[in-house]
Amino acid sequence: MSAAILEVRELVKQYPATTAVAGVSFSVPEGSCFGLLGPNGAGKTTTIEIMEGILPPTTGEVRYRGEPLGQRFREEAGILFQKTALQDFLTVRQCLALFRGLYARGLEVEEVIRVCALDKLAARDTRKLSGGQQQRLLLAIALVNDPAVLFLDEPTTGLDPQARRNFWELVQSIKARRKTIILTTHYMEEAEVLCDEIAIMDRGRIIAQGAPQRLLHQHFAEVLLELPRQEFPAAARALPLNIIEASDKVEISTHDVEATLRTLLAAQVPLTHLRIRPANLEDLFLELTGTELRP
Amino acid sequence: MIRRLLSVLHARNLEFLRDRSTLLFTLLLPVMLVIGLSFVFGGPERPLFKVGVLSARLDREAHPFLHERYVDFVALPQEAVALRKLTHQQVDLLVDLHAPVRYWVNTDSPKGYIVEKLLLADVPGAARQPVQGAALRYIDWLFPGILGMNMMFSCLFGVGYVVLRYRKSGFLKRLHATPLSAFEFLSAQVLSRLTLILVVTAILYGGIAAIIGFHNAGSVLLLVLLAVLGALSMIALGLTIAARFSSEELVGGLLNLLTWPMMVLSGIWFSLEGAPRWVQWAAHVFPLTHVLDGARAVMLDGAGLAQIAPNLLYLAVTALAFLAFGAWSFRWRIE
Numbered sequence: 001m002s003a004a005i006l007e008v009r010e011l012v013k014q015y016p017a018t019t020a021v022a023g024v025s026f027s028v029p030e031g032s033c034f035g036l037l038g039p040n041g042a043g044k045t046t047t048i049e050i051m052e053g054i055l056p057p058t059t060g061e062v063r064y065r066g067e068p069l070g071q072r073f074r075e076e077a078g079i080l081f082q083k084t085a086l087q088d089f090l091t092v093r094q095c096l097a098l099f100r101g102l103y104a105r106g107l108e109v110e111e112v113i114r115v116c117a118l119d120k121l122a123a124r125d126t127r128k129l130s131g132g133q134q135q136r137l138l139l140a141i142a143l144v145n146d147p148a149v150l151f152l153d154e155p156t157t158g159l160d161p162q163a164r165r166n167f168w169e170l171v172q173s174i175k176a177r178r179k180t181i182i183l184t185t186h187y188m189e190e191a192e193v194l195c196d197e198i199a200i201m202d203r204g205r206i207i208a209q210g211a212p213q214r215l216l217h218q219h220f221a222e223v224l225l226e227l228p229r230q231e232f233p234a235a236a237r238a239l240p241l242n243i244i245e246a247s248d249k250v251e252i253s254t255h256d257v258e259a260t261l262r263t264l265l266a267a268q269v270p271l272t273h274l275r276i277r278p279a280n281l282e283d284l285f286l287e288l289t290g291t292e293l294r295p
Numbered sequence: 296m297i298r299r300l301l302s303v304l305h306a307r308n309l310e311f312l313r314d315r316s317t318l319l320f321t322l323l324l325p326v327m328l329v330i331g332l333s334f335v336f337g338g339p340e341r342p343l344f345k346v347g348v349l350s351a352r353l354d355r356e357a358h359p360f361l362h363e364r365y366v367d368f369v370a371l372p373q374e375a376v377a378l379r380k381l382t383h384q385q386v387d388l389l390v391d392l393h394a395p396v397r398y399w400v401n402t403d404s405p406k407g408y409i410v411e412k413l414l415l416a417d418v419p420g421a422a423r424q425p426v427q428g429a430a431l432r433y434i435d436w437l438f439p440g441i442l443g444m445n446m447m448f449s450c451l452f453g454v455g456y457v458v459l460r461y462r463k464s465g466f467l468k469r470l471h472a473t474p475l476s477a478f479e480f481l482s483a484q485v486l487s488r489l490t491l492i493l494v495v496t497a498i499l500y501g502g503i504a505a506i507i508g509f510h511n512a513g514s515v516l517l518l519v520l521l522a523v524l525g526a527l528s529m530i531a532l533g534l535t536i537a538a539r540f541s542s543e544e545l546v547g548g549l550l551n552l553l554t555w556p557m558m559v560l561s562g563i564w565f566s567l568e569g570a571p572r573w574v575q576w577a578a579h580v581f582p583l584t585h586v587l588d589g590a591r592a593v594m595l596d597g598a599g600l601a602q603i604a605p606n607l608l609y610l611a612v613t614a615l616a617f618l619a620f621g622a623w624s625f626r627w628r629i630e
Contacts, residue, residue, distance in 0.1 A: 052472060054628070071474060079472040085464030087306055089313035094306065101302025102473040141469075 005030040005149055005180050006051065011060035013046050013204075020046040021057070022204035028197075030148075033171075033181040035195035037188070037281065043204040044184040045082060048153050051182065052079050064149070075104060078147030080138050082154045086126045092137055093122040096144055103145035116140040116170065132163030139170060149180040156190060168193055188281035200285060207288050212281060219287055220279035225252040225260060228273050236267045244286055251283070299475055303483035307457075311491060325445040325499055329438065329507065344410040347371040347386040349393075358392040360417040366410065379596055381407075382428030388414060390421075397422040403429060431595060435510040439590035440563035442499060446492055446522070447557055447583050450529035451536070451550050454488050458537035459546050462629060471627035478622055485530050485618070492526045493519075513593035517600060521593070524610035525586035531617030532582065538621045541629040557583045562591075585609045 004027035013021040021043045028034045036044040049055040051062050053069040064073040086095055096109045107115075113122050116136045121129065129137060135155060142150055152171070156164040164187075171194055175181060185191055191198050192212050199209040208215055222242075232250040237243060241260060242253040254260040257276065264271060279287075344366045353370040355361045361368055369386065371377035381389045381399055387406040389399040396418045401407045402425045414421060461467045470480060503509065511518075536549045560567065560574065561583035567575050578584045589606035592598035600607075 054468065054472060074472070074474045077472070079469075081465065081469060081472075083465055084469045085466050086469075087310055087461075087466060089310045090306060094309065098302050098306040099473065101305075102299045102470075102475050104474070145473075 003030060004028060005065060006182070007063045007066075008047070008051060009061050009063070011047060011050055011062070012058045013043075013050060013055065014058045019204055021050070023060075024201070024204070024206055025060075026199055026206065026209060028149075028180060028182060030180050031178045032196040033175055033183060033194050035191040035198040036182070036184040036201060037186065037191055037198055037285070038201035039186060041203075042201040044201050045153055047201070048151055048182060048184050052077065052151050075145065076148040078142035078145060078150045080135075080142045080150075080152045080155050082157065084138055086137075088127065090126055091123050092118055092126055092129070092140075095126050095137065096140055099141045100144045106145035107143065109144070112140045112144050115143065115173075130163075132159050132166065135159060135163070135167060136170065139167070143174070147179065149182065150174065152181060152183045154184055154186070156185070156187065164190070188285070192281055198281070200281075200288060202288070208284065215284055216279055216281070219284055220253065222253045222255040222279070223257060224277055224279055224283060225254065225257070225264075226250075226275040226277065227252075227269070227271070231270045231273060233267070233269060236264070236269050239263055239267055244283075246286065251286075253279075253283075253287075296479060300479050300483050300486075303470075303475070303480060304487050307483060307487040308490070311487070322495060322498065325441050326502065326506075329434070329441050329503055343367055344388070344406055344413075345369060345386045346410060346414075347377045347380060347389040349374060349377060349389065349391040360390070360392065360414060363413055363417070366413070378426065382426055383595065384428065384430035390414065395422060396420070397424060399424045399426055401426050401428055403427050431510065434507060435595065436566075436591065437564070438503065438509045439587055439594055442496055443525070443561070443583050443586045443590065444558065444563045445499070446496060446526055446586070447529055447554060449492050449495070450488060450526055451533040451554055453491075454484055454530050454533035455537040455546055455550050456543075458484065458534065459540065459543060462537075462541055462626070463543070465628075468628040477625045477627070481534060481618070481622055481625065484534070485527065488530050489523065489526050492530075493522060496522055509594075511594045512597035514599070517593050517598075517603065518590060520607065521586060521589045521603065521610075524607055524614060525582060525589075527614040528582040528610045528617065531614050531621060534621035535617050535624070538624045539626050557581045560584070562587050579609075582610055582613055 006028040008024060008026050011021050011024045012019070024043070024047055026034075036047060038044045046055065050057045053062075053073060062069055064077075087098065090098065093109060093113065096112055100106055100109050100112075113119055116139055118133075118136060118140055121133055121137075126134070126137060139152075139155070142152075155171075156167050159167065168190065171181065171183075175194070181194070183191070183194060195212060197209070197211055198215070199206045201207065208219075210218070227250050229245070229248055229250050241263060244251040244253065252260060252264075261271070346366055346368050348361070348368050348370055349372070350357075350370050351372045353361070353368055355368075371380070371386075371389070377386070377389050378399065380386045381401050384401055384404045384407070387401075387404055388410045391397050398411070398414055398421050400411045400423065411423075458467075461470075467480075532553065533550070536546055536553070540546050540549075560578040561581050562578070563583075567578055585606040589598075589603040592603050592606075
């Protein structure tokens, strides 16, 4: 395991009416992709903005390469915010040149354009880009200083599935260049595809942390049987099964599928729409919090 | 630091130049105002005489001449200023009613000729001192006001709303995530707007001089210095308003709160000579008043650096004070 490039120690962020982050600690190894997962309001954006040096913590600290965040961090960090507007009337190339001019070192603008597949859009007004193209430009801006650490705050929210997959490919190519990536998302699939390690946050705290597969193995030796909620009789809820109820479905976690099926048949539960699948990160979240992910 | 500053400066200039509607508005509005007002105010004058009285205040009981009808009497405490007004025919006659009574008349002024007869009917032995000088057209007096007004709107709204828009859209927050400092960002905004204002003002000055022609008795370099300091002071004032707030309504209200009193009290359209003393004093709080006082002194009276030094000093001090306050209170993001 590489040395930690970022260390988060006992972060707390309090606002007058609420505690957004309630004592969060973790470290991010250099060259890894670290995911912060959780529903809206979990505290992940506040945590990442404190890590980016945008928000001051109430207490606690963030250290970059063993030092408090400072000018070196600003020079070496690339950031893609959840929402960013750009200066009007600039083309993609001019926008990149503006940000390149703010850093002492970095990549040539043309190289960033090539890496982010913006060649055909370089002369286009930034206001005329589609959602996916805009995200690629924002990623290019985050890469313009050839950062050692890259923050991506919900980078694919609002993108169509194809644009999302294209974006993942881009992030994977950046990962391959040994960049450290901090990613927040509420798309579990995104975290499974991109992250080496994840921390699941809820109500300002980390409730689980580790490699995605290891966490799944820890929490789910079983498979999941999924049934539509409206087809699951009320009386069956009293059966001696590990039942997890979601808004539109009922899930039964088991490591003995045959015995569970026999129990369900005996209780006359309709099995026409039964689906059996392995557990994923969304199940893990449900297991840990007892609630569905709130996008 | 210079590189970062230049990057922001260049991008901001491109943004302005490509926003054609704003650019067109900035250039067209003052030209149309000057041409329109030159027609509106170019007609015959009202049949009213204006007589300057050398005195700190006007006491109508002090002398029978002050009871004359159809004559507007104005107290002028300083002889040099009063004589300058007489030379420009801004007053038709100047009198010192302390015994022995003396008066000055502009021999080039037809109205001076008539009002002199009125005075001599009341005070036959008054001592006559003739002066000469052509009348000042209203447009000559108005022209610095129009340029100053354009400068004021461009400085206050141009900078104030741009910074507010950047903050609301999250662009400032994005810049905050780079090594760019607040001082570098604000300096780039100030320099961008200053360059723009100087270029626009130079175009208007040259263009209107070619179309209508106007009187300039002083140094163009002094006018440039006045424009630089005046623009800096008003840009910095705009930044203090936009430094912290995120509400368009609030910032718009505050900017209007500043611009309307300046429009009325800084002497863009008319002189505050006859206004109460406290109003004249209050008007000198505004940077625009100092810009216009200085510009008119240079253009109409040929004033030099020494005469307008207090105006320049006031503009320089307020520019520094507003900039320091703006940088101190600046916020990158909505709080």
